[in-house]
Amino acid sequence: MNSTDYDTHRENVAGRSDVEDTPELVAYYKELERLNTAALWTVANKIEPWQPKSVSVPVLWRYQGLREHVLRSVSLVTPEKAGRRVIYLDNPGRRDVSAAVGWLYSGLQVMHPGEIASAHAHSSSALRFIMEGKGAYTIVDGHKMALGANDFVLTPNGTWHEHGVEADGLPCIWQDGLDIPLVNALEAGFFTVHPDLHQAVTHPVDDSVALWSAAGLRPHDLGWNKPYSPLFKYQWEPTYEALRRYAAGREDSPFDGALMHYTNPVNGGHVMATIGASMQLLRPGFVGKAHRHTGSFLYQVAKGQGYSIIEGRRFDWQERDIFCVPSWAWHEHVNTSRTDDACLFCFNDLPVMEKLSLYREEALVDNGGHQPLIAA
16 A cells, blocks of 8 residues: 555545545435535535644734724714724634634723713623723622723623723723623523613622732632632732742743733632633743644733744734734744833633643644744
């Protein structure tokens, strides 16, 4: 058996198709179609690939280019008319499901001082990462959180939540992140508006932070059995300080520098059942090596500047830019500053990958662990 025959034999044994169409087969396929059936060998190569091949493409959304359009929407639509005044990130490979990458949705929402979005609940899990402004807040099931730049807040699925900006604040922009495409793919999406349009604040402001953010300590008499973190707000200052301490106490990961995951303080797991989040610090001059893993990842530059190489293409980024890494895409990160840290916020579908035992990771071994660049 020659090598070509062997490869064909191997693919056929593995369930791969090498069947050529004939007039008789084409007629047969039409008969099957009328019965709402089809022959597996006509789609096997597509639905059972040798390895993941994402239809999402790497994209860099430059904040300075987007910001003027986000702000312009204020003069064009109101929160009451639009529901939510959001410019969403539309990946060219996922426009059919309005996803930023994979099964994750993201958008930039803007609100002016005194504006309030009505309270609602939905099946999708959601998060907000504050980009600029002053006076933003979110209320989740009666818990109100005041929000500043680089703060990260949860609005878990099924919770009543609403957003606004205090009357004495400044225009605010934040990044939304949701698993809307995933929930829709599972045909499990519900959306409900609060019967009073707004909810009462039933707890002291920022009480979840006071109760649940003490490092290494857990309240004695507060039970929590919900599938998401009771710490609804994760503040930037302690996050950055934790990253600095972590980086000072160990060697960098060759791929991600100092990477830390936001966690549920009750069990140490992910913050929500379907969406995980992290922050990583790249030291001055950090040059990461390439790896790839299953799962979809959406990054926002919280601090600094640098670039990432994704599937051989270089994407230069600065503060507030957003970029995505599709599942099983080679990627590596570089901090171009010689004097300052770079920090990357990320949200992802890692909890889903882990729960379904689908997470896999691989390091690039060729070329010293770096991808060859593809000419633009």
